[in-house]
Amino acid sequence: MRQLIAGNWKMNMLRQPAIELATALRDGAQGLACDLLVCPPFTVIEPVARALAGASVATGGQDCHTAQQGAHTGDISPTMLRDAGASWVILGHSERRQNHEETDELVREKVLAAVEAGLTPIVCVGETEDQRSGGQETEVVGWQLAGSLPKPFTGVVAYEPVWAIGTGKTATEQDVAAMHAFIREELVRQFGDAGQGIRILYGGSMRPQNAASLLAVPHVGGGLIGGAALKADDFLAIARAAQAG
Ligand code: PEP
Numbered sequence: 001m002r003q004l005i006a007g008n009w010k011m012n013m014l015r016q017p018a019i020e021l022a023t024a025l026r027d028g029a030q031g032l033a034c035d036l037l038v039c040p041p042f043t044v045i046e047p048v049a050r051a052l053a054g055a056s057v058a059t060g061g062q063d064c065h066t067a068q069q070g071a072h073t074g075d076i077s078p079t080m081l082r083d084a085g086a087s088w089v090i091l092g093h094s095e096r097r098q099n100h101e102e103t104d105e106l107v108r109e110k111v112l113a114a115v116e117a118g119l120t121p122i123v124c125v126g127e128t129e130d131q132r133s134g135g136q137e138t139e140v141v142g143w144q145l146a147g148s149l150p151k152p153f154t155g156v157v158a159y160e161p162v163w164a165i166g167t168g169k170t171a172t173e174q175d176v177a178a179m180h181a182f183i184r185e186e187l188v189r190q191f192g193d194a195g196q197g198i199r200i201l202y203g204g205s206m207r208p209q210n211a212a213s214l215l216a217v218p219h220v221g222g223g224l225i226g227g228a229a230l231k232a233d234d235f236l237a238i239a240r241a242a243q244a245g
Contacts, residue, residue: 003215003242004156004199004222006037006122007229008062008090018044022051024232029057034222034242038229039090042076049085060088060122063096066109068117078110078117089119090224092148094126094162104147112150121155122201122224123148125183129163137161138182145186153191156199158224159183164204166226173217176202180219208237215242 013021018040029036039060040048049059061081065072068079081089091114092107107123114121125144127137141159149157159179161171171179180200187195202214203224215223222242228234 001197001199001221003034003220004037004201005034005235005239005242006060006088006090006158006201006222006224007039007235008093008203008224008226009038009040009229010062010095010226011041012230013040013044015044015047019047019051021230021232022048022057025057025235026052026055028232028236029055029239032056032236032239032242034239036239037088039088042081042084045081045084045086058088059086060090060119061086062090062093064089064091064110064114064117064119066106066113068113078114078119081114081119082117087119088122089114090122090124090158092144093124094160094165097124098162104144107148108150111148111153111155115150115154122158123155124158124160124203124224126160126162126165126204132161132163137179141179141183142186145183145190149190151191152194153198156201156221157183157187158201158203160203160224166205168205170205170210170214171202173213176214176217176220180217184219206238208234208241211238211241 036057064078065075068077091110096102111121127140199221201222201224206223
């Protein structure tokens with residue numbers, strides 16, 4: 001299975017730098033053996049998707065509503081993401097779970113709506129520092145998987161330990177190996193054979209320097225990249241590490 005290297009631009013990038021970054025990725029992506037995706041903020045999805053038209057880099061959103069339209073001031077529906085040029089969407093990112101109190105149930109509803117609109121969801125799970133130091137990391141991730149993924153599930157899972165996001169702290173290869181093996185087991189338990197084919201990304205301070213070793217861990221199907229996705233050279237270096245892994 002090809003690895004997926006996905007960039008989460010978060011609340012960064014105005015129109016001009018976004019187009020420049022997308023153009024640099026388009027030019028640098030040729031010949032890579034992994035799949036590439038960028039998830040810009042809503043306001044620049046359309047120009048980014050336009051800059052990437054015909055290139056081997058897909059465009060996605062960072063969140064969506066559970067409804068396709070209606071009286072939801074300030075929200076964006078999955079259909080609107082599609083209309084703007086997105087084909088993917090990140091759901092249940094820990095910054096959404098923490099800052100917007102998103103529950104597993106809400107994430108599951110969003111996944112259903114996203115799939116209905118033709119988007120491929122990336123569902124994020126991961127424990128906090130306190131949960132890990134309390135030895136609860138697998139229990140927490142197990143609950144998140146059980147609660148956030150509808151049956152059947154057509155999408156990607158991203159394991160993102162909350163304490164590793166944007167902190168420069170990366171999970172050890174042993175921790176990643178143990179958690180990804182656990183997630184694989186859970187996916188097979190929930191979805192049978194189909195669970196074997198679900199890509200599981202690692203996210204949390206992945207950089208060009210640590211990408212090759214993280215991406216070589218069994219059951220790691222790619223990376224979800226925050227900070228390093230904002231520089232074309234870094235993002236492409238990670239993509240080349242995926243190719244080698
Ligand atoms: C993220 O926000 O999904 C992420 C992995 O961020 P960073 O790479 O900056 O830790």
